[in-house]
Amino acid sequence: MTIRVRDAVIVAASRSAVTRATKGAFASTRPDDLAAAVCAQLLSDCGNPQVDEVIVGCGYPWGEQGYNVARAITLLAGLPVSTAGATVTRLCASSLQALRMAHHAIVMGECESVLVAGVESFSRVGRDRHLAEPNPRLAADADLGIDYYLPMVETAERVARDYGVSREEMDRFAQRSQERAVSAYQSGFFGREIVPLTNAEGIVIDRDEGPRANSTLERLSQLEPVVGGRVTAGNACPLNDGAVALLVMSASAAAAHGARARARILGSSVAGVGPELMGIGPIPAVNRLLPRLGIAIADVDLVEINEAFAAQVIPSVRGFGMDSDDPRLNPRGGAIAIGHPFGMTGGRLVTTLINGLEQDDKTVGLVTLCVGGGQGQAMLIERIHS
Numbered sequence: 001m002t003i004r005v006r007d008a009v010i011v012a013a014s015r016s017a018v019t020r021a022t023k024g025a026f027a028s029t030r031p032d033d034l035a036a037a038v039c040a041q042l043l044s045d046c047g048n049p050q051v052d053e054v055i056v057g058c059g060y061p062w063g064e065q066g067y068n069v070a071r072a073i074t075l076l077a078g079l080p081v082s083t084a085g086a087t088v089t090r091l092c093a094s095s096l097q098a099l100r101m102a103h104h105a106i107v108m109g110e111c112e113s114v115l116v117a118g119v120e121s122f123s124r125v126g127r128d129r130h131l132a133e134p135n136p137r138l139a140a141d142a143d144l145g146i147d148y149y150l151p152m153v154e155t156a157e158r159v160a161r162d163y164g165v166s167r168e169e170m171d172r173f174a175q176r177s178q179e180r181a182v183s184a185y186q187s188g189f190f191g192r193e194i195v196p197l198t199n200a201e202g203i204v205i206d207r208d209e210g211p212r213a214n215s216t217l218e219r220l221s222q223l224e225p226v227v228g229g230r231v232t233a234g235n236a237c238p239l240n241d242g243a244v245a246l247l248v249m250s251a252s253a254a255a256a257h258g259a260r261a262r263a264r265i266l267g268s269s270v271a272g273v274g275p276e277l278m279g280i281g282p283i284p285a286v287n288r289l290l291p292r293l294g295i296a297i298a299d300v301d302l303v304e305i306n307e308a309f310a311a312q313v314i315p316s317v318r319g320f321g322m323d324s325d326d327p328r329l330n331p332r333g334g335a336i337a338i339g340h341p342f343g344m345t346g347g348r349l350v351t352t353l354i355n356g357l358e359q360d361d362k363t364v365g366l367v368t369l370c371v372g373g374g375q376g377q378a379m380l381i382e383r384i385h386s
Helices: 029-045 069-076 093-106 122-128 153-163 165-189 217-221 251-257 275-280 283-294 310-319 341-358
Strands: 007-015 051-058 084-088 111-120 240-250 262-271 304-305 362-371 375-383
Touching: 007 029, 007 069, 007 093, 007 251, 007 341, 029 051, 029 069, 029 111, 029 165, 029 240, 051 069, 051 093, 051 341, 069 084, 069 111, 084 093, 093 111, 093 240, 093 262, 093 362, 111 122, 111 251, 111 341, 122 240, 153 275, 165 217, 165 251, 165 310, 217 283, 240 251, 275 310, 275 362, 283 310, 283 362, 304 310, 304 341, 310 362, 341 362, 341 375
Parallel strands: 051 084, 051 111, 304 362
Antiparallel strands: 007 240, 007 262, 111 240, 262 375, 362 375
């Protein structure tokens, strides 16, 4: 393939382990410290190249994650004070949006090197994540007819009902996610991307806390629904803490620095859906992106979709032309097993996708997520064969 000078290429990607909120290994670790440690290690591994800007995705960038966490991460990671930092939120897709912005800045010639990160400490923001007073015009019974503040689990129940997704289908998908994640660990796959980090208690953390080797379909089927429908704690993602970092450069800057370009960003898209059915957001996002790039879903080698709920993954992938048991789909498991730190997840999916393309000797990969409030986002990545 021909790499163009202004292509945005990913030269490095790594992440922390994903731990459970409140009682997990990173519950006492500050999110800025956690992300800074991942960023500093990634930059060191790359020979500490010059970075023009730092863009950080954070799902809930206020409270203990506030005051522009990106700027704090920039300073804590040891970058010069002249390096600017910006925090961006698109809830679950925040770090994918950060990566999208880096792509745009590089293609437009505004930057040569951008450090992208994503972080979420739900342990710290979980109790006050809805600080804003709800707008009464966006309530279910208001004049706009939009139920913007419907809890996520209830949106998943509506998707399951409206798209005919059974409890058995959801549990089977969840069990497959667990089995694939456990298998990936046993093969050493996640050792390619997890940076061992010392937490606030002085313990080195190098493994995700979520995947369960003892999970069975029978056990999943015995779990009680959260709100009396089909969604359970077993077929939905948990709440988590974690951080990710990616170094994005122009192809010319990567060559000048002697960095190996691992993948290039081909394009991205966003789309809106009804907030009460937010889980189907990947359908219009993917169906908008692929035709624009002249690529069919059959041409995509690997797909990483965020598993917010099995209830929404199953109809979403069907909506852009895949079966939920397609071997190309989340072959190393997904958020149901691994976890979903909101601001981290988009970058985590890209990181796992690049490693998967390299290990499987494949070329084209797709990342997509649903987003609270009724959105979807997608990005297409092409591995650069060296």
